[in-house]
Amino acid sequence: MHQSLASLYPQHFSTLLKRADNALALGGFEHLLIAAGTPLRKFLDDQDYPFVVSPHFKHWLPLTDAPGSWIAYTPGSKPKLIFLQPRDYWHVVPQAPQGYWVEHFDIVIVRNAAEAVAQLPAGNRAVIAAACPTQEGVEANNPAAVLDYLHWYRSYKTPYELELMREASRIGTRAHRAAAQAFHAGASELAIQQAYLAAAGQTDAELPYANIVGLNEHCAVLHYTNFDRKPPTHGRSFLIDAGASAAGYASDITRTYAAANGGEFQALIDSVDAAQQGFVSKVRAGQSYPDLHIHAHHVLAGVLREHGFIRMSEESAVASGVTAVFFPHGLGHPIGLQVHDVAGFQQSECGGTIARPAGHPYLRMTRALEPGMVVTIEPGLYFIDMLLEELKAKPQAGEVDWARVDHFRQYGGIRIEDDVVCTDGAPENLTRDAFGLA
The missing domain is CATH 3.90.230.10 (Creatinase/methionine aminopeptidase superfamily)
Structure with missing residues (x-):
């Protein structure tokens, strides 16, 4: 299974790059930022609901348990995975990324949300994330032109x-x-x-x-x-x-x-x-x-x-x-x-x-x-x-x-x-x- 995925992933990755380039050009944006998302906190509680990763994030890579992480892509450059690996003894800390797909990303490991935000490119950004502000200093805009284009082509599976x-x-x-x-x-x-x-x-x-x-x-x-x-x-x-x-x-x-x-x-x-x-x-x-x-x-x-x-x-x-x-x-x-x-x-x-x-x-x-x-x-x-x-x-x-x-x-x-x-x-x-x- 993993052997066939390793051989199929480069074409999938290349397809996503082309779609991202076209979507950003349509919307007039310089950068695409995709948040993995963070767990929702239960009302009046100190516990979270089970984490559900953003579909846009897992479209790029097979990571479904990377809360607080980001993908940042600027056309013409290698995409960056900003991987949040907190210092934490209360929970299992996510393992550093490994596998058939990692060579396609510049991977930066950070310890907290502020470090993650500091790694995101500045400028005119299409930020795909939950509609509310997701991290301090980054607000989701979910531009319609970008999402419409990406959603349309997501219908065609690689x-x-x-x-x-x-x-x-x-x-x-x-x-x-x-x-x-x-x-x-x-x-x-x-x-x-x-x-x-x-x-x-x-x-x-x-x-x-x-x-x-x-x-x-x-x-x-x-x-x-x-x-x-x-x-x-x-x-x-x-x-x-x-x-x-x-x-x-x-x-x-x-x-x-x-x-x-x-x-x-x-x-x-x-x-x-x-x-x-x-x-x-x-x-x-x-x-x-x-x-x-x-x-x-x-x-x-x-x-x-x-x-x-x-x-x-x-x-x-x-x-x-x-x-x-x-x-x-x-x-x-x-x-x-x-x-x-x-x-x-x-x-x-x-x-x-x-x-x-x-x-x-x-x-x-x-x-x-x-x-x-x-x-x-x-x-x-x-x-x-x-x-x-x-x-x-x-x-x-x-x-x-x-x-x-x-x-x-x-x-x-x-x-x-x-x-x-x-x-x-x-x-x-x-x-x-x-x-x-x-």
Whole structure:
């Protein structure tokens, strides 16, 4: 793994230099300063929340635990890493940087924030950091022209980034298998989560997002993160939406399982899985993501009809909003340095916004797909009490088999999610490839 990263990193680094040069020229700046960030202090406390590094910082180098550090870049010069290594006996002090990437930076080790600030170049600076003043003497300005340009091109992953995302998928699928075994063994939600963390070898804070681990009716809560301590008497269904990190790059994977005797629910899972693989096959250059999302609604309307939940045509189910009751979120989102990565709505490298299609307020991407982009494809079908009650009051209620719907509430719902690379040809499914290797 590290050998391939070492060979891929120089091209990634060169790409970032060119993007930075162009972004600074667009904004009229001499220097680019990127803060790693500092931990947030808990209110009325002397403890911090877990540190989360800036995505712009970890784009340049695989350092995710370097609070108070900076990258300073002036076009034509070697980038400088100002690495904060405090004198501290209360905490573990970060090790001096080492690895395949260090030769590309002038590395200066400092002991405190004031020393770090003293190392930053003066002049006309684009400072990418938290919106409030980050260090005394340095104020973040986060210039729109610079950020818009960098965010736009962050959508196109370098081969180095794709290799890290493959690794994040390999870690995530290994942990997903452990979680599925725990479910089939009758474990509680908390015990399943603990099995996941053990197999991933990552702490809660190191994961790219808070895991969703739901049993039975809890599968209907889209962001269910409660972790019941006791297993249910009968485990009928299990939905897990959980990822992993590799040098700050994310995987985002969802699978749904039926209990060993869950024939009817397993049949519905199989139909959603087949539909999902059809959507993955359309992750092709030039494909409009909103069009793919609306296509997914039509296909899922067919699944609802096939399994006896609705009697209306696919077209009517989509046009009247009935499919949105069962599939109320977007088909997916960009992914990379962040789980919900930037620029999903951006019109061009100069900014702007591409609006969501009417009636689809939760879609997280409106761009057309292009080679190098990585997106999630995550259709779902759910039995959500609140949305079903609203549907009962509408004229389309007569087109629904309510007895069948009510029977399936005990399973909660289904979501199946893969991370997929758009290429010049057939898509690369990072998730299914990783499951195949596991």
